[in-house]
Amino acid sequence: MGIVGLGHDVVDVAAFAEQLAEPASRMRNLFSVREVRQALERARVKNDGEAVHLAAKWAGKEAFLKAWCESLGEGPYPFTLDDFPWREVEILDDSRGVPHVMLAAGAARAFYGGGLSSDGPYAGSRPSIHVSLSHDGPIASAMVVIGR
Numbered sequence: 001m002g003i004v005g006l007g008h009d010v011v012d013v014a015a016f017a018e019q020l021a022e023p024a025s026r027m028r029n030l031f032s033v034r035e036v037r038q039a040l041e042r043a044r045v046k047n048d049g050e051a052v053h054l055a056a057k058w059a060g061k062e063a064f065l066k067a068w069c070e071s072l073g074e075g076p077y078p079f080t081l082d083d084f085p086w087r088e089v090e091i092l093d094d095s096r097g098v099p100h101v102m103l104a105a106g107a108a109r110a111f112y113g114g115g116l117s118s119d120g121p122y123a124g125s126r127p128s129i130h131v132s133l134s135h136d137g138p139i140a141s142a143m144v145v146i147g148r
Contacts (some may be wrong), residue, residue, distance in 0.1 A: 001128065005146035009059040013138050016058065030128065031057065032085035032104075048087035051131040052140060059142035060091035064101050064131070067144040070126070079112040091142075093130065094126055101129040101144065105106030 010068045019027045028036070031054060039053035065084065069077060079085065088107035093099050103111055112126065 001147035003125065003145055003147050005067035005069075005071030005144070007063035007070065007144045008140055009062035009066065011055040011059045011062075011140040012054050013055045013135065013140055016055040016140070017049065020051055020054065025056075027136050030061075032087050032092070034088045034092055035090055042093075052135050055140035056135050056142060057091040059140050060099065060101065060131050060133055060144065061086060063142040063144040064089055064091075067129075067146045071146045091133070099131050099133045101131050128148070 009099040016027075019025050031039075035057050036050075036054070039050050039057065042052040042053045085105070085107045089098055090102040090104065092102050125148045128147045130147065132143045134141045
């Protein structure tokens with residue numbers, strides 16, 4: 001596997017929790033229903049707060065965006081920060097608790113369909129996405145690698 005994109009992000013959990021709690025905040029709307037459900041369940045099982053798990057997922061979304069942009073090289077970006085489909089980029093755990101990046105609808109079309117041409121960044125091969133999440137104390141972190 002050759003690496004075509006690498007992204008990393010760090011989130012201050014306390015500041016993130018404050019943003020989530022703000023009455024007019026749109027942060028919660030940037031997560032899918034499945035992501036919120038998983039974060040709530042993980043918080044229940046681990047007896048900690050939902051915010052730490054959503055912060056790690058947020059770091060994963062940001063890391064994915066950074067890796068995707070790097071993988072495009074000098075090519076145009078399909079989205080801006082203002083119209084990026086945050087809810088369509090899901091960070092979901094499988095049945096063993098391993099996180100994965102799941103792309104829905106427009107995000108999947110833009111990622112998989114937009115870069116598979118012979119002159120695109122993925123040169124005809126379907127790219128793979130690998131994500132690692134972590135949190136310790138006040139910090140949540142994620143790294144994403146896009147390979148082909």
